[in-house]
Amino acid sequence: MFLLFSLACMHSQAVWESAPRPSVEAPLAKVSVVASDKRCQDFANALAIEFSMRSGIEVVPQAPTRLLLNLCRVELSTEIDVTQTYTSGASSLMEQRDQAVRGHGMAVMTIEVDGQPLGMINSESKRVRMIREGDPSHLHKRSYIRDRVVGDIADDLAQQLAPLPQVVRRRWYRNPEPGTARSLHNQAVDAERSGDLATAVRLAAEAVNASRTPQSVSYLKELEARHSGTRFVEKDSSVID
Numbered sequence: 001m002f003l004l005f006s007l008a009c010m011h012s013q014a015v016w017e018s019a020p021r022p023s024v025e026a027p028l029a030k031v032s033v034v035a036s037d038k039r040c041q042d043f044a045n046a047l048a049i050e051f052s053m054r055s056g057i058e059v060v061p062q063a064p065t066r067l068l069l070n071l072c073r074v075e076l077s078t079e080i081d082v083t084q085t086y087t088s089g090a091s092s093l094m095e096q097r098d099q100a101v102r103g104h105g106m107a108v109m110t111i112e113v114d115g116q117p118l119g120m121i122n123s124e125s126k127r128v129r130m131i132r133e134g135d136p137s138h139l140h141k142r143s144y145i146r147d148r149v150v151g152d153i154a155d156d157l158a159q160q161l162a163p164l165p166q167v168v169r170r171r172w173y174r175n176p177e178p179g180t181a182r183s184l185h186n187q188a189v190d191a192e193r194s195g196d197l198a199t200a201v202r203l204a205a206e207a208v209n210a211s212r213t214p215q216s217v218s219y220l221k222e223l224e225a226r227h228s229g230t231r232f233v234e235k236d237s238s239v240i241d
Contacts, residue, residue, distance in 0.1 A: 011182075014172040014189050020163040024119035026111050028162055029056065030063040036070035043107045044069045046154035054162055066112040067161075071122075074105035074146050099131045099138070103145035107153050111161070121160045125152035168193075171215065181211035188223070197227040 031051060035044035047069065051057045079100045104126040111118045127145050131138055170189045176182035188203035204220040 011171050011173045014170045014193070016168055016193055017165050018168050019165045020159075022163055023121045023160040024111050026113060026118055026161065027065055030058045030060050031065045031067055032061055032063040033059060033067045034069065035072075036068060037072075040069040040072035040107065042150050043072050043154060046150050047109075047157055050154050050158040051162070054158070054164075057162060064114055066115075068110040068112060069107055070110065071106070071108040073107075074103060074149050076142055076146060077102050078142075100128055101131060101138075101142055101145050102126065102128045103149040105146075105149040105153055107157065109157050109161075121157060123153045123156040123160070125149045125156070127152070170219075181207045181213075181216065184210060185216065185219070188219070192223065197223060201227050 028051075033044045033048040033051065035041040047067065048059050052059045079102065080098075104124070106122065106124040108120060108122040110120050127148050129141055129145055131141055170192070171185070172189060173182035173186055176186060184203050184207035188200045188207060191197075191200035191203060201220070201223045204216070204223050208216045208220050
């Protein structure tokens with residue numbers, strides 16, 4: 001019991017609020033959200049709702065800042081997962097079929113000010129949901145996945161252009177030995193908190209090299225994505241309904 005308690009106390013959390021810089025600096029007092037074609041209309045509608053709920057932004061037609069959604073797509077697929085189990089005594093075989101409904105989408109947004117292109121941003125999202133065989137709400141679940149993918153992307157695009165402050169939580173090791181993976185991890189967190197992502201990536205990579213764990217690899221990948229500007233939203237709703 002004492003050992004478990006000691007291990008539980010070996011790390012805590014570093015928590016701070018971060019106000020990211022927008023991917024593209026643009027005047028946002030009044031914006032219009034436009035779909036390039038019908039494939040982008042749902043994205044444009046969702047994005048307009050996102051911006052209308054943010055203080056200081058008004059969504060109106062013919063605004064000086066025009067947000068054009070293009071290259072939009074949502075792909076849905078269904079995969080069958082077969083599980084075979086034996087009943088008591090291994091006398092008979094039972095087969096269970098579950099369906100995994102997967103959704104993957106992307107969209108690109110061009111920011112124009114007074115008719116001149118200012119920049120472009122993009123986002124991707126994927127979701128998955130497990131469904132029991134014979135579930136009568138299968139079509140409804142597919143529609144749900146599609147709506148969630150569109151919503152994820154609209155939320156991320158809005159966050160890139162008009163970022164809201166976010167609470168960041170990172171693992172923090174107490175009194176690590178100098179030069180160890182844990183010490184390097186803490187230094188990476190310090191660099192991230194100060195806004196120096198390049199240094200944070202370097203230190204996190206050194207921590208992975210010193211001791212490769214799922215947690216250290218995941219942290220490094222997240223830092224690398226933030227530093228490179230890669231955006232990918234992944235929500236896993238894999239619990240079977």
